[in-house]
Amino acid sequence: MQDILVSLVASAVFVALAWTLSKTARRMLRGMAAHLLRLDVEEVFAGGPDAAADLTRELSKAREVAILTSRGMDLQRGPFQELWGRCQAGSCRCRVLLPRLDVPTGERDWINDREEELQSFDSAFGAELLRRQITTTYNYLAPLATGGVEVRGYNFPHLARVVLTERAVYVTRYRADQHGWSTAVYKYRRGETYDLWTRVFTKLWQEGATG
Numbered sequence: 001m002q003d004i005l006v007s008l009v010a011s012a013v014f015v016a017l018a019w020t021l022s023k024t025a026r027r028m029l030r031g032m033a034a035h036l037l038r039l040d041v042e043e044v045f046a047g048g049p050d051a052a053a054d055l056t057r058e059l060s061k062a063r064e065v066a067i068l069t070s071r072g073m074d075l076q077r078g079p080f081q082e083l084w085g086r087c088q089a090g091s092c093r094c095r096v097l098l099p100r101l102d103v104p105t106g107e108r109d110w111i112n113d114r115e116e117e118l119q120s121f122d123s124a125f126g127a128e129l130l131r132r133q134i135t136t137t138y139n140y141l142a143p144l145a146t147g148g149v150e151v152r153g154y155n156f157p158h159l160a161r162v163v164l165t166e167r168a169v170y171v172t173r174y175r176a177d178q179h180g181w182s183t184a185v186y187k188y189r190r191g192e193t194y195d196l197w198t199r200v201f202t203k204l205w206q207e208g209a210t211g
Contacts, residue, residue, distance in 0.1 A: 064093055
C-alpha cells in the first residue's frame with residue numbers, strides 16, 4: 001500500500017512539474033490522455049495567438065485547405081501569409097467561406113445577428129462595422145482568386161472559425177460574450193469531429209454564393 005501511495009505522489013509531482021515547465025510536455029501528456037480515452041482532440045490552445053505557431057506549421061505542409069470564418073481579419077496576417085504565397089505558386093488550393101453580404105430577400109441576415117452579439121460586450125460594434133470588416137476581407141482575398149484561392153459566401157449562423165487541412169481541423173467557437181481571438185482553439189486529428197466539420201463545410205460550400 002505504501003509503495004502505491006509513493007508511486008501516486010511521484011506521478012502527481014511529475015505531472016505538476018511538466019505542466020509548469022514545458023509546453024511540449026503538456027502537449028505530450030494531453031496527447032497520451034486523448035489516446036487512452038480514445039478522443040480525437042490533439043491540442044487545446046488558450047486563444048488564437050497561442051495557436052498561431054502550430055497553425056503555421058500545419059498550413060506549411062498542407063496541399064488542401066478549407067476555411068470557414070466570420071469577419072476573417074486573421075486571414076490578412078499571421079499564419080495565413082505563407083499559405084497565400086504557396087497558393088499563388090500553385091502548390092496548394094484553399095477554399096474560403098465568408099458570410100454572404102447580399103442576403104436573399106426573406107432570409108435572415110446572420111451578419112446582423114453576430115453584430116448584435118459583439119455589440120453586447122464591445123461598444124465599437126454597431127452601425128454595420130462587422131459587415132464593413134467582412135467586405136474588407138473579401139477585397140483582400142479578391143486578388144488571390146487567380147492563384148488557387150476560391151471564395152464563396154454563406155448565410156448561416158456564425159458558430160465557429162474552422163480551418164481544415166488534410167490532417168487536422170482547428171475549431172474556434174464563437175461565443176456570444178467574447179471575441180474569437182481570445183477564445184480557446186481546439187485542434188482535432190482526423191476522426192469523428194474532423195468528419196463532422198468537413199461535412200458542414202462541404203454542405204455550405206455547395207450552397208455558397210460566388211462573386
